Amino acid sequence: SSGINAEYGGPVMQISSFKTVEEVVERANNTNYGLAAGVFTKNVDTMYRVSSALRAGHVWGNTYNVLVTQSPFGGFKESGFGRDLGEYALSSYTEVKCVTMAVPQKNS
Numbered sequence: 428s429s430g431i432n433a434e435y436g437g438p439v440m441q442i443s444s445f446k447t448v449e450e451v452v453e454r455a456n457n458t459n460y461g462l463a464a465g466v467f468t469k470n471v472d473t474m475y476r477v478s479s480a481l482r483a484g485h486v487w488g489n490t491y492n493v494l495v496t497q498s499p500f501g502g503f504k505e506s507g508f509g510r511d512l513g514e515y516a517l518s519s520y521t522e523v524k525c526v527t528m529a530v531p532q533k534n535s
Contacts, residue, residue: 448473452480461503465491484510 445451455464464483468474478486484502487493494500499513509519 448477452477456480456482459504460506462506463487463492463502 461483463485465487474488499510499515501507501510
């Protein structure tokens with residue numbers, strides 16, 4: 428459906444039936460966007476496997492929209508550039524430079 432391949436500015440929950448977890452991951456990743464995702468399951472192994480496979484910048488497990496200042500937030504693909512919050516956000520404001528120089532030795 429068109430809801431699966433669109434990015435919205437507000438909370439949207441796509442509910443659809445599936446036969447395998449792999450089908451769900453493939454369907455979720457088959458979009459140009461990847462800001463965030465939520466995985467709800469009782470199985471911790473499934474949670475880990477799915478969250479690792481999803482191409483989204485932030486994945487919540489059994490919760491949603493919990494933001495922690497120390498954690499980076501930003502999307503994959505066409506859902507953003509760089510990261511907000513956390514240490515990763517500093518890279519947007521800094522530029523790394525390397526300076527190498529020979530320093531004359533003082534004769535004593």
